[in-house]
Amino acid sequence: MANELPKNFEEFADARRAGFIKMKELKDKGKQVCGTFCQYTPAEIIHAAGLKQVGLCGRSYLPIKTAETRLPANLCPLIKASFGHVMEDSCPFAYFSDLVVGETTCDGKKKMYELMAEYKPMQVIHLPNIPDYDRSLEMWVSEVRKFKEGIEKHFNITITDDMLNESIVWNNKLRTQQARLYELGKYDPPAITGVAMNDVSDGLQFMFDDEAKYEKVEAVIEECEKNWHEGKYPVEPDPLRPRLIVSGGGYAATNEKTINVMEELGASIVCYEGCCGISSLRRTVDEDTSRDPIVRIAEKYLEVPCAVVSPNKRRMEQVADTIDEWKADGYVSITLHSCNPFAVETENLRRVCESKGIPLLHIQTDFTPGDEGQIRTRIEAFLEMIREKKREAMSHE
């Protein structure tokens, strides 16, 4: 019999809503807040500056109408929602942000930030296009350094190397821990459901007490492992259950019609790859304090295998490895309408999956309701195909 979710999970699932209140309390206590959008944001610098970091990616279709008064309609919903919230002042996290940090990741965001700067104080970090040490590290270091100096100036503080070193160690610790959360999916059956895995990693963005956050994640991981070893699995063991990896960028607002449906229909999401997935967690910052901390931070982020860089060989290698390590039976790429980087790159993912002998499902969606039925049908068909394949493989054994 499948167990109920450990109690710990609810707090994570609810973290975003609870975060509104917590953030207000923090602001009342005089804490300063840095709103961010992306895995490329050097968290080490924000943390070293003693700022609270919060994710500002829009998740609601409500502010999109407002955003479309200034942005083209044919643009990714995340960009429109994030901008609409700022225009309307309808997102408490954006409202409370003393500074908003953007990166020149995709074209849409990069150009939108130019408009957002009319509403909020902003720092925009320019990214390299080619993720290559020889060709891009120098410019990237220059931008990371400029960001650090910008923070110092904006908040009138000094960020020392010691502060950065301390922050690097702490952020590495957090990242390594979060990677362990994804490792729970390697078990068969997985020691955590994909939905719970997502609740935790997503909720972390909206929890602002570092130590408490760390302890809570630790408790979750320990409990999941303990339960598994005692034979208490979150799902029934089933050799035909499709093990999926879900990938893509910025689709949190679509969870109910995507990842939740996959698990409801009997699949297990064993790992996430892409934005907010395992991609950013496996590479930590070098802790050798004899080297310039800014360079070490830049090195880590240069290796973020996001679809906005080209050629993105690092991601393809990582996808291949992730399929092997997590023993995936299928890959699902969820991309938002008009997201060129992730959607175009999905074709390359499909080729990697093909070489690994597993199928890929590409779901393109946005934040508005209406396509749930169609998505559900496609997921059903995809899972059935995988089950059939597994059935056949078993009959040959």
Next chain:
Amino acid sequence: MNKQELKKLISDCHAAERKTVFSFCSHVPEEIFEAAGMCYFRLPYMEGMDDSASHILINNVCPIVKNVCDICEDPSFSDADMIIAETSCDGKKKMYELLSNQDRIYFYQVSQGTDRDYVRPLIKSEVKYLIDEIKKRFEINVTDENIREAARLVNKERESVVELMSIQKSDPPAAWGVEIFEALKGNRLLPDIKDRIEANKRTKAELLSKETPVKKSAMRILVTGCPMSGVYSKIISTIEENGGVVVAFENCEVIKSAIRHFDTEKEDVMEAFADCYQNTACAIMSPDTLRFELIKKLVKEYKADAVLDVTLQTCHPYTVERDKMMQLCKNEIGIPYMAVETDTSDADLGQLTTRLAAFIEML
């Protein structure tokens, strides 16, 4: 140009023992290829290619990205020696990664802006990497002297484009905008740069030698926005059949790229590359201050009555920048502005005609 002609263009270059290199963007430092003795072509759009895009790409991507994909995968293009995959917009850079023959592709890195500290060093270093790559692939050494010599010619070609465009400054303009755009489209495909320069000069002389077909009452339209080559005929003819005339194309096929200048006397040629290519008024740049400055200047120089911003579907850099362009025209310059979003099909022709005609009439 059709497929056979494209194939022949490449084989003629090979017969003259010259390598062919193609790019699809004006950020690419073409002086290098000229200096290397290669035949360099910038192809903004080609009709009649086999469809590959619909098999490889998502549907909601800009028509130029689809077209570049079609060109690169077309059998008539299979002998092209080198393709420069510039990392300008998301759609193109990601599309390049999917092309079947990756060996002839070279990724050239474009910066994200023009005004940061990193921009000039990046241009210089990318130029050096490109020169090294040519040496590695084709065993061609490119010296500073070669570059200076080549840059003199490239400058001349750019000047010939600007001079051709300038015939529209007169009142009434000396020609229909479509005549100029089409002439440039053909001239651009001549393999020898000297021929291209001559052809542009000849076009100018020919247009000036006849009486202008344009009435004095025609509304003078400055066209800006995305690369126009895939949609120019429906856009320009609609303007010019409805009481307007295009006085200037700010787009990257024409003025945007041609106003740049390479200082051939500069001691350090790398600095000259940085000067030249930093000055690209493209929406990929954030912020795109240079484009706004350029529009201001062109409105004045060409005595424009209105600005028409032509954007292609799903081109995020230009479509998101429309808001700023509109503010600039309305609030700062005080000139009527209209934006149209279109693609390479004729499906929207009726709607475009209605809108453009109404816009011109309102002027």
